[in-house]
Amino acid sequence: MGQALLETAVADKLSLDEWGALPEDEPGELVDGLLVEEEVPSYVHELLVALLVRALGNWIIPLGGLVAGSDAKFAVKDDRGRKPDLTVYLPGSRFPSPQGVVTAPPDIAVEIVSPTPRDGRRDRVDKVDDYASFGVRYYWIVDPQLRSLEILELGSDGRYAHALGVSGGVLEKVPGCDGLTLDLDDLWAAIDRLETQSQANGDAGD
Numbered sequence: 001m002g003q004a005l006l007e008t009a010v011a012d013k014l015s016l017d018e019w020g021a022l023p024e025d026e027p028g029e030l031v032d033g034l035l036v037e038e039e040v041p042s043y044v045h046e047l048l049v050a051l052l053v054r055a056l057g058n059w060i061i062p063l064g065g066l067v068a069g070s071d072a073k074f075a076v077k078d079d080r081g082r083k084p085d086l087t088v089y090l091p092g093s094r095f096p097s098p099q100g101v102v103t104a105p106p107d108i109a110v111e112i113v114s115p116t117p118r119d120g121r122r123d124r125v126d127k128v129d130d131y132a133s134f135g136v137r138y139y140w141i142v143d144p145q146l147r148s149l150e151i152l153e154l155g156s157d158g159r160y161a162h163a164l165g166v167s168g169g170v171l172e173k174v175p176g177c178d179g180l181t182l183d184l185d186d187l188w189a190a191i192d193r194l195e196t197q198s199q200a201n202g203d204a205g206d
Contacts, residue, residue: 003104014179016075018092031126038083039119041070044144044191045112046062049085050152051187052110052142059180064091074102076134082127086110086140105135107176113143128152132160138176147188151175 013033019100022028028035039045049069056065062082066089075083081101088108089095090185096102111123131139132154139152148167151161153175161174170183 007166013079016078016081016101019081020073020176029083030079033079039116039122040115041112042114042145044194045085045114046186047194048112048142051190052086055182056086056108056180059177060088060090063179065089066095072096072102072155074134076104076130080130084109084131085112105131105137107136108138108140110140110142113145114142115145128160132158138163143189144191147167147184147191149184 009140011142014030014035015033016030019030019035020033027038029038030036038077042043043047053067068087069163074082074084074087084106086108087106087110089104090107093107093112094104096104096106104202109127111127113123115122128139135154139148141152143149143150144150145168146167148165151164151174153163155161164171166184168184168188169186174180174182
């Protein structure tokens, strides 16, 4: 369903509770009370989500924290609801409720940037403001096309500042993540394998 159809399908603006009560198979994020189209994830997108859930989960879950993937609904503002690709709660933080719209900001929100300009703007502009207002301490922007990771850190002024920007290597010092080792080369290699095999299948006429 396109954005125009999504918006016209809802005659009146939705509250956060009404948005949260929509069926699980009903797509869309809540922006200014309107249900708007969210990105359609590619296989590369979901591959990165799975790899990051594994890497972050292996690190934080034994320490008493939480990590979760896409589709959980977060009340980032009174009339805005977002569904980050990945979220992390550090030990000692206020954890989310098991059901319903989440009102407890995660310590880390991760977005995998999709290649369309619309989705890129949403992740790099719109959600920067939304997550800052919500109180997300660290916002990760992972761009599979650029093979890059950018980490923004929330300051005392309520705005994000650039904390890290890197395109490869093994990270042993990740802002806010003591003890985490993140192998970016491994992430990009997984994408390379997928693309190489896809091209080989195409050459073979599959």
